Amino acid sequence: MLEEHRGYLGDTVRTQAFHAALARTLKGGEVVADLGCGSGILGQLALKLGAAHVYAIDEGPILDIARESAARAGLSERTTFIRGRVQQVVLPEQVDVLICDHVGYLGIDYGVLDLLQDAIRRFLKPGGAVIPSRLELSLAPVSSKACETLLRSWRADGVPAEFHWLNDWTVNTKHGVTLRPDDLLGPPVPLADLPIRSVRADFHSWKRTLEIERDGSMHGIAGWFDCELVPGIHMSNSPLAATPINRPVAFLPLGEAVNVRAGQRIDASVVCRPADALLAWTIRFPDQDVEFRQSTWLGMPLDLSNIYRADPQRVPRLTPTAQLRDMILGYCDGRRTAAEIEALVLAKHADAFPTEAEAIRMVTRVLGSDTQP
């Protein structure tokens, strides 16, 4: 966690871009919501540029670091910290500005569209500003040492043979890689132009033709973004950008490397369902009559019982753990102390737990997560 956020804070290109966007947007006195605030840096920038108040929202323990850092900067009184998933939070007032950097390797892959569109509907005053405002995505055929290594990582020397089957999963995984311009086998093609406020957020499907410019061994396709924070101010993770931010591009592998020739054309389709972290890509080589059909769904463990649970016609029954949780919460009557509840559980339900220590641990966990302070 710390290392990830140290990376964001050390990315001066990114910070300067957001600073410039806020400077252009704020007139002084605005209320800002920092969505998925992380360390809180964007909210701090807004306050230093004249915003009156920031609601800093994040569901992770990083919020404690944001809170402490704001205190050390003398900004606590002008910041309200809210721990929770943005789509579940309710704010006490509407805000003038939304700001968010939930932009994934392929721009949309971590759900930034749904997150922002929900916040626009529920948090933003009419006429309010949203940073970022637009995403442009690009796609290119690629060949690089790093991609080649990923393509056969589970078959590398030292990996026991009985684990080699996992290579099928790794070629069905979206990887973050850093690419140079000479890692591209052909020019990038525009994949999508997405205005944040209006585009469909839950599903995307694109088909493109890629042109190969030089002979080589193709390892897959790479996708990246150019993010307009406000008109005229951008940040990008493109390998062709003069000053890219420090964020990998999305590498989508072939099932295996394919030798390609200059002048060859390849058909590529990309399908994305960001809310479920699902990506699928199909790459067809008409000249060689070869097709690869890959998906992150094929690269993850799949438990059929989870699929059956999603059936809307099913009549659900509580699991044993849920029944225990239900029982513990049933003792919360607004008068009993935590110690009394623990004593009751041990006296009446000891047989439901493997050990007394585990019973105490569960009571502590449930009361810690499901009751108000």
Add this chain to the structure above:
Amino acid sequence: MTFTMASVPAHVMVRQVGDETVILNLETGTYFGLNPIGAQYWQLLSAGKPFADICAALLQDYDVPYEEIRRDLGRLTDELVSHGLIECQP
């Protein structure tokens, strides 16, 4: 419904989980399961076989009248088309 050729759209994924064949429609986020006959039908369809050839192939493996196979696979085809899982050329 019958077809000369059917194809699986880019937003549909198929996976074998134990004895079950599970299909995911990425556009709707919904899952479908196929029994062994359905799985065999899907494999032949994905390979570009026309409907009549698929029926003939399954007739060799299962001891049922041709009309029953044709009718059941016709219904399965209708269901798969209605859920956006295959696209057919008549």
